[in-house]
Every structure is written in structure tokens, then in C-alpha cells.
Amino acid sequence: MLDPSDAARVDQVTEAIARLLKGQPSPLQVDADAPQDEIRQLAVYMNQLFIEFDHLNAAITALSQGSLTFDSPGRLPAANAVKNLQAALRHLVWQTRQVAEGDFTQRVSFLGDFATSFNSMVEQLTANREALLEQNRLLEVTAITDALTGLTNxxxxxxxxxxxxxxxxxxxxxxxxxxxxxxxxxxxxxxxxxxxxxxxxxxxxxxxxxxxxxxxxxxxxxxxxxxxxxxxxxxxxxxxxxxxxxxxxxxxxxxxxxxxxxxxxxxxxxxxxxxxxxxxxxxxxxxxxxxxxxxxxxxxxxxxx
Amino acid sequence: MFQEERVDFKFEWEHLGNLALGRPNLGPTTHIALYRLMQFTLRDALIRHGGVELANRVFFDAGRNAGAAIYKHLLNAPKDMGELVRSLQRSFEELGGGIIRVEEADLEKNHFVLTVAEDLDCSGLPLMDEAICTYDEGFIAGILEAHLGIPFRVREVDCWCTGDRVCRFEAVPRDPTAT
CATH class of the missing domain: 3.30.70.270 (Reverse transcriptase/Diguanylate cyclase domain)
Structure with a gap:
């Protein structure tokens, strides 16, 4: 059995976990005078978890709002996954800009199905562009050619x-x-x-x-x-x-x-x-x-x- | 060649040797651990004998020479930045150096942001809260300088060792009179 003061501290940690699960993390007050025991350490870890949760929450919120410039100090594997996605999307933005400027050699080699769709889109754009250029060339020739004799008009x-x-x-x-x-x-x-x-x-x-x-x-x-x-x-x-x-x-x-x-x-x-x-x-x-x-x-x- | 004192850099591509002749059984590749063993023990010794600043300068200069040599020998004289990036990506992936991607390329201001994922130097290292890819900084500077003909300052702004999953480098033209 825990003594009443320890039980109260465990209750605080339990409530803190419950708030975290509801998406309302709030740091625990770690009493500097509290005994240096497992329960105090639990509170310290709990607060670190809150901070990581905050970082992760901020990064995912920023990402979901379309921001790719956030700087997340999070260290959890999930935070790293978000950072990976952020880096991939930042590169994708550059690639899309390159395609818009006429560089149809851009291909995506990450992001799974999205990569396949992006690459198909660029290939289709390339094909359409080449067809249009060919049509333009033909039109230019037609515009200056006499249809009956084939000579220049x-x-x-x-x-x-x-x-x-x-x-x-x-x-x-x-x-x-x-x-x-x-x-x-x-x-x-x-x-x-x-x-x-x-x-x-x-x-x-x-x-x-x-x-x-x-x-x-x-x-x-x-x-x-x-x-x-x-x-x-x-x-x-x-x-x-x-x-x-x-x-x-x-x-x-x-x-x-x-x-x-x-x-x-x-x-x-x-x-x-x-x-x-x-x-x-x-x-x-x-x-x-x-x-x-x-x-x-x-x-x-x-x-x- | 490797025992001469010098005031200028003298590295040449031929110093890499004939790998087909020299390693008929083991081939041209090696374990990353061996590469890192050399890189980090060398860095350790340089810091021990000359300090952190000297070690960083040595790694930066060595990286810059390597970048210039790779540009000259592997990148086939790219005609524009798009071709340079594609060529560099292809070469680096073939050599297992990392996955290079561009995040920003302002060709008017010559301002670039590149990332390297699965970086040869640092991916998988423990968190240290310090960026360590000084060799890569020099390497990128060497490539850009060879392509654009102006000196560059390259800074690693994010690193695996600072908690990021890619190494992110920012390159801007350097005042040629700055040291």
C-alpha cells in the first residue's frame, strides 16, 4: 500500500495521463523537495512526454494546415516521421514548381501511390506538350505552304x-x-x-x-x-x-x-x-x-x- | 605524392586508383561502418591535435575538393541547375552517398536549400544536439562553385544528430574576401 502522500502523487500522474489522452496535456508540478524516488521520476518522464506530445501536436497541426516551414524539436519516432514527410513535401513543392516552369524530367521517388500519380501526370503533361508542339509545327508549315503544289505560299x-x-x-x-x-x-x-x-x-x-x-x-x-x-x-x-x-x-x-x-x-x-x-x-x-x-x-x- | 608538404591542394582523381585492378575479389564498395570509423577517428585525432575549428576546416576543405572532383569526373558538365541536380542525385544514389533533394533554388540570388536523406556521414547516429556534416557542407560548396564559378558558404541547418531525419544544407554566395 502507498502512503497517502504517494497515493496523491500517483493520482496526479494518473489524471495527467487522462488529460493527455483527451488532448489536453498539462505539465505536472514536480516538487523540488519531493523524495527522489520512482514516483518523482515518473512525473519527470510524464512532463517530458507532455513536451513531446506538444511538439508532435504542433507539427501535425502545422502540416495539416499546409505549412511546411515549421521547425519541430520533437524526438519521438512519430515526430521523426512527420519531419520526414515535411522534408519530402518541401522537395515535392520544388519539383512541382520545376514542372510548372517546364522541367518535365522531374519524377517523385517517394510517397508511394502519390509518386505513381505524380509521375503519370508529368508523363501525360510531357506527351500532351509534345503533341501540341508537333501540332504547332504542322500548323506553322501549313500556314506557309500552298496546299495544291506543296510550294511555299x-x-x-x-x-x-x-x-x-x-x-x-x-x-x-x-x-x-x-x-x-x-x-x-x-x-x-x-x-x-x-x-x-x-x-x-x-x-x-x-x-x-x-x-x-x-x-x-x-x-x-x-x-x-x-x-x-x-x-x-x-x-x-x-x-x-x-x-x-x-x-x-x-x-x-x-x-x-x-x-x-x-x-x-x-x-x-x-x-x-x-x-x-x-x-x-x-x-x-x-x-x-x-x-x-x-x-x-x-x-x-x-x-x- | 602523399608525403610531400604543400601549400596548395594537389588531390587528383587518379589518386583513387584502379579499383578493378586493385580489388578483384572485394570490388569497389565497402561497409559504411568502416567509412565512418575512418571519418570519426580522423575527426577525433584532428580535434585532439589541432582543435575543433581546425578539424572543421580540414573536413570542409576536403569535402570541397571532393565536390569539385565529383563535378569534374562524374557529373558530365550539366548545362543548367536542373540537370546538375538530376546528375548529382543519380551519382550519389549509385555511390550510396545519400538521397539528395532540393527544397529551394533561387537562381537569381543563387540561394539553395538541399537535403540529404540516408546520409553517409550521420544517418543513424545518436542525438548529440550538434550538426556534424562538415564534410558534406564542403562537398556541396565544391559542387556549386564548380558549376556556378562563384564561392559559396554552406551551412548545415538541420542534421540527423540534431534530431532531424534529413540533413538540410543552406547555400548562399560567399563574399570572396571573407575567410
Whole structure:
């Protein structure tokens, strides 16, 4: 049997445990004059437990409220588990931020099922992003490509030409630009139909592509009009190229439904004059083209005649 | 090489030797206890002969040299911080050095907070209320300095030995004129 004073101290400890279990820990007053016995030691341990409980409670409360910056001095295994979770979540926050900034290589290797879900999400984001980029690339190509002939369209040609002309100005060079037009194209459509017209346009595009360089701008300007710009090549080269193209087109009789459609083109050629507007160059080439038409078609006219 | 006096550091990667040739039976790995035995007896002897400050300086400098050497020989010239972290994580896990994670990376201020879990030096040690991973501090400084080309001050703010479960390091640019 405990003596009454010891029994009272045990009661205090028992009540303290009961309060702790209810989530209302309150430290015991340890009397400095109390005997240095097991019951006093029990009270000391009890108070340490209260402190650890407080630390744990504070850490879990902070975590449950989304705070990851709490600093817990708790030493219990449960407190350590909370600290582990805190560190993992802090790293996860950084990883999520990295993903948001476009680093799709981030993967989580902790937190069990959450890791699997996070990684799946990032993989899906990566796949979606790549699909979108590919779609964008296709749209960009489509926006500057003529659907019928596969050549660059007027928009794409203008973009390329502006770049090339800036480069030419820097280099002090005057590149050649030629406009060409299919002779009597309306007659082709009227005689053989629009489908035959399309076949002629495609055939002409094929000849132009085959006889120009990769770096040349080779475009369908609109309707039956085509444009070629040869960067870093002047009028002399342009005239030779234009004459070759004219001859190749003439030689290349188009077949449509077992019928042979003779095709010729007229070409106007000029060079870019320093600091002039691109449209002015094109208009000048167009003027030479109409001179070629008026002079009987199937010929090349340019700045020099 | 190891018996010469010196005023500059002379460590080279080749000093690690040819492990395949030298340890055909035991291989390139060893027990962590053996590593810690050397680390802590060395620290003990350094403190005994030169004091705590000297021991810390020695461990920091050695770690910094190791970080610079690892950066040069194992991390494949990472082009940005993300690649550096991934490369370092991979290398460190392969070598069994610890699990490195980033908590903060302010690339404008060059302020970083990294954690190392299952740290080679301290995980599992008894509570001592003192952070002991001075070698890691130097190691992280060496890596960051090699990558960013500016000196760093690295401080271990949490350690297994202070009651945390990961070692947490804060790295900030160091005034190059400070000692």
C-alpha cells in the first residue's frame, strides 16, 4: 500500500495521463523537495512526454494546415516521421514548381501511390506538350505552304524574302527576283477543265522545284503566278536560270487523261534595289512579266531587256 | 605524392586508383561502418591535435575538393541547375552517398536549400544536439562553385544528430574576401 502522500502523487500522474489522452496535456508540478524516488521520476518522464506530445501536436497541426516551414524539436519516432514527410513535401513543392516552369524530367521517388500519380501526370503533361508542339509545327508549315503544289505560299515567301533581303543589304548584294505566269492558263481550264488546270500547276511546281536550289525561294504567288528568288545570286545567274526554267517547262509536256497539254511560261526578272520596299521589287518583276506576255509569251524579260 | 608538404591542394582523381585492378575479389564498395570509423577517428585525432575549428576546416576543405572532383569526373558538365541536380542525385544514389533533394533554388540570388536523406556521414547516429556534416557542407560548396564559378558558404541547418531525419544544407554566395 502507498502512503497517502504517494497515493496523491500517483493520482496526479494518473489524471495527467487522462488529460493527455483527451488532448489536453498539462505539465505536472514536480516538487523540488519531493523524495527522489520512482514516483518523482515518473512525473519527470510524464512532463517530458507532455513536451513531446506538444511538439508532435504542433507539427501535425502545422502540416495539416499546409505549412511546411515549421521547425519541430520533437524526438519521438512519430515526430521523426512527420519531419520526414515535411522534408519530402518541401522537395515535392520544388519539383512541382520545376514542372510548372517546364522541367518535365522531374519524377517523385517517394510517397508511394502519390509518386505513381505524380509521375503519370508529368508523363501525360510531357506527351500532351509534345503533341501540341508537333501540332504547332504542322500548323506553322501549313500556314506557309500552298496546299495544291506543296510550294511555299505567298505568306511564306514574303517572310523568307524579307530575311534574305536584309541579309543581302548587309552583304551589299542585289539578289534576283523573278515572277512567272503560265501562258494561256485560262485556255487550259476552259479546254480540259479545272482538274487539268490543277495538274498543270502541280507539274509546273515540280519543274521549278527540280531546277532550283534548296536555298532558293520557290513559291506559288497566287493563281497561276509563281515567284523565285535566288539569294546571293545576281541578274546574270537569274537570267540563265529563268531561261533554263522556261525551256524545261516547254519541254515538259503535261499529260492529263491520256491527253498532252503543252505548257509554256513567261518570266519577268529583276534585282532587289537597296532599301526599296519588297513590293516594289515584285511590282518591277511583274512589269517585266507583262512585257514578256505582250512580246508574244514563252520568253524572259528583265531589267536589261 | 602523399608525403610531400604543400601549400596548395594537389588531390587528383587518379589518386583513387584502379579499383578493378586493385580489388578483384572485394570490388569497389565497402561497409559504411568502416567509412565512418575512418571519418570519426580522423575527426577525433584532428580535434585532439589541432582543435575543433581546425578539424572543421580540414573536413570542409576536403569535402570541397571532393565536390569539385565529383563535378569534374562524374557529373558530365550539366548545362543548367536542373540537370546538375538530376546528375548529382543519380551519382550519389549509385555511390550510396545519400538521397539528395532540393527544397529551394533561387537562381537569381543563387540561394539553395538541399537535403540529404540516408546520409553517409550521420544517418543513424545518436542525438548529440550538434550538426556534424562538415564534410558534406564542403562537398556541396565544391559542387556549386564548380558549376556556378562563384564561392559559396554552406551551412548545415538541420542534421540527423540534431534530431532531424534529413540533413538540410543552406547555400548562399560567399563574399570572396571573407575567410
Amino acid at each position: 505567298r505568306r511564306g515567301a514574303r517572310e523568307r524574302m524579307i530575311l534574305e533581303l536584309h541579309r543581302a543589304v548587309r552583304a551589299g548584294f542585289a539578289p534576283c527576283v523573278m515572277m512567272m505566269d503560265i501562258d494561256h492558263f485560262k485556255r487550259v481550264n476552259d479546254t480540259w477543265g479545272h482538274e487539268a488546270g490543277d495538274v498543270v500547276l502541280k507539274a509546273l511546281a515540280g519543274v521549278l522545284k527540280k531546277n532550283t536550289r534548296f536555298e532558293d525561294v520557290c513559291a506559288r504567288w497566287g493563281g497561276e503566278e509563281f515567284l523565285i528568288m535566288a539569294p546571293e545570286k545576281g541578274l546574270e545567274f537569274g537570267l540563265a536560270l529563268a531561261e533554263r526554267l522556261r525551256a524545261r517547262v516547254e519541254e515538259n509536256v503535261v499529260e492529263y487523261n491520256s491527253q498532252r497539254i503543252p505548257v509554256t511560261i513567261s518570266i519577268g526578272i529583276t534585282t532587289y534595289w537597296d532599301a526599296e520596299d519588297l513590293d516594289a521589287t515584285v511590282r518591277r518583276a511583274d512589269g517585266h512579266l507583262y512585257r514578256a506576255k505582250n512580246a508574244g509569251r514563252n520568253r524572259v524579260c528583265g531589267d536589261l531587256g
